[in-house]
Amino acid sequence: SPAALPADYSIRHMAVELLALLDSLGIQRCHFMGHALGGLVGLELALLRPQLLQSQVLINAWSSPNPHSARCFSVRKQLLLNSGPQAYAQAQALFLYPADWIAANSARLADDEAHALAHFPDTENLLRRIHALETFNIEAELARIQTPTLLIANRDDMLVPWQQSRHLAEVLPNARLVLLEYGGHASSISDPLPFQRALLDFLSAQT
Incomplete structure (x- = not known):
């Protein structure tokens, strides 16, 4: 964005911006997929407007800072x-x-x-934007999120430990985890077929 972001810019700001876009397009119900930062936005959306999300797919996401x-x-x-x-x-x-x-x-x-x-x-x-990632913490609100959720993580992700997704799967009331062996942080690019299979299997069950 060419505009200066506010000093307190957060993941919730991003979610509110996305809601404004969806409203302008007249979208009242959708399946959401977000990778890393995008997954954090999805968690915020599920809290801000739960009726919007038919389901969500969160890839290599997390709920609170990790060392x-x-x-x-x-x-x-x-x-x-x-x-x-x-x-x-x-x-x-x-x-x-x-x-x-x-x-x-x-x-x-x-x-x-x-x-x-x-x-x-x-x-x-x-x-x-990096600061927004560093300070994101939605831990106390996770149990409120009822959206059907697929978590996809990679054992060889060197940016976000896969255990972060396992934790989300354990705490979110309606979530399951698919753990991929290979692909790093961006397996949708580096090894797309296993990723696509997991995604399509989940979405097929939601329709």
């Missing part, structure tokens, strides 16, 4: 502030994908990084 992800976010901020956008963009793949996938897709990643740099956001806005 491992906090360390990753700290490293990303230091890269941005001390080394600049190019280093930040180049490091992105290390957090998203398995090592063998990175090695086999260097040309694609170079294109992705060039695109990211060409559209790189304002530094202050990016820091405020």
Whole structure:
């Protein structure tokens, strides 16, 4: 966004923005899917307007801060502030994908990084988005969320421990977990078929 984000920008702000968009489109009921940050937005949506969501799919999400992800976010901020956008963009793949996938897709990643740099956001806005991730904590409200929920996580995710999704599956009243063995933080890209099977099996049962 070219506009300056508020200093207290949060995941709930993002959910309210999305609700405004859905309202403008006349969407009153939907299936929601969110990856990482998007999954956090989905949790907020389920609290703010539960009647909107027929179901939700949350991929590599979490409900409260954890020390491992906090360390990753700290490293990303230091890269941005001390080394600049190019280093930040180049490091992105290390957090998203398995090592063998990175090695086999260097040309694609170079294109992705060039695109990211060409559209790189304002530094202050990016820091405020990261801060929203770091401080998100919906733990006390999880038991209120009745939305049918599929949680997808990856054992080899180096950004968000898969145990965060297991915890969500244990606490959300109407949730189940699919744990994938391979794919890193972005297995919908690095190993899409198992991801797609889990997604379609769940959605087929919701209609």
